[in-house]
Amino acid sequence: MKLFRKDSLVHTHSPIPQIASPCFEKIKATTPHLETVYLMNVIPYFNSLSDVQKFVFVSRRCYSATKRLKMNPFYSKKEPSTKIRIESLRKEVKYFMGIETFLCDLEMVEKLKEYQMNKISCYAIYGKVIYTIPNLLEIAPKITEFSFYVDLDLQLPIKKMERLKTLRIDMNGNSEMMFFDEYMSGIFECLQVFQFFHQLVIECNGSEVKKVVTLIQKYPWQKATVIIKIFELHEEYISYVQSVKEKYLTFCCQSNDLKESLVHLIVPPLYDGPNSLSFNSEVLQQPMFLNISEKFYLKKMSCFGFLLFPLPKIDINLFKAISLEEITFSSTAFTETVSIILPISLKTLILKSCSNLLLANLDKICASCLVVDSCSTIQSLFLPSSLTYLEIRSTPIKTLLNLETIGLASLSLVRCETLETITVPKTLTALSVYWCDSLTKILKIEQSKLNNADFFHCTQLGELILPPSVHSLYSTFCPKDFITNKTKLSLLSSKMFY
Structure with missing residues (x-):
């Protein structure tokens, strides 16, 4: 059973033609030599068909190249006007005379005239x-690619789709209908004899997985791969998913209810959206975990669940997982301190309800966003210099060691009851402080570029001199006169409340 794809997931309906189309030549401005420009590399930068028409006049060779495009590049599936979509598609049929595969929806096919269809x-x-x-x-x-919702009243000419390469089926919760097995078996039998068929994608709920897989296992699938996208994957279905060993099967977890699990699950990670992994924190102990994080293209990683028993001391090294851009640790509580080395490529780090996590190289990563929420063992942080957004909630933080020296733009502090003093950087433009009753000083705030300030229930906050750049200011349940220069804030447009 395959659980991963090595390469980045690309939209299978991408209209950009991935072919070596003919080129036209132009003279570089800095040299008399000719520069080769391939049309397939140029078209993605055009917004519409009219742009191509203007561009074609530059070179006859470019016009010739348009005849060699194999798929219409401007299918306007996002255009809300049906009339405009139809007109756009008709122009593509006329203009790109070499189109072999026409990307469109069924509504557009219905509007095409017979001579255009031919x-x-x-x-x-x-x-x-x-x-x-x-x-x-x-x-x-x-038809080479086709998708449909399972409905026993929907009569589809699957047997006639001899050129079919990819079929996508959404079970639509109809697997319990009468004659479902016969309906699906008839489709699967057709797919076995199609010469060019290579991929079957099925979307179903966790409760339907066993029934769907049982039907699939009746056929050899020698030339094709089968991808099953699971929605609402509950813990009770995990053991069955693990037991399926067919090499042609790939399981993708589209949504699940495992993220707050207290049950001990040692399971392989499952895809939880494009290029992301979601798994129970016990997986961090497994030797295969580091191999997964290094070998596969992952942009997002989410680790969840509690560890409720003592563990040997372990260190988790994600330094080589260079594709990771976002990591979330949610409800990940270790009994002893565990060191985690983060990849330098990381852009966003979210820690929620965690304890005993030591982020050994936090100050070395290139993150722009850091969120710390309800982390009982974090008392100080040495922040990345690249950080622009910082949010700390319900955490016993006592000091932010280098806050003054980084290029932070937005700072949010909520229920930081042990924090007494902070020194903000000159780059700060937005500040929110809620329920921080121990906070007495915000140093160097008058030197910042602050535009928006919001204070709520900060009963011990001392006098502040805000910079003249402030144009939005809110204060509720704070000392009445703690802002000493409020009358001099000429840009202020918001009201203040006490």
């Missing part, structure tokens, strides 16, 4: 089909 060799149908259009039977032999 010009198209293959169709990649975007979006999940919920009804049958009159000319679906006509284009069925030309």
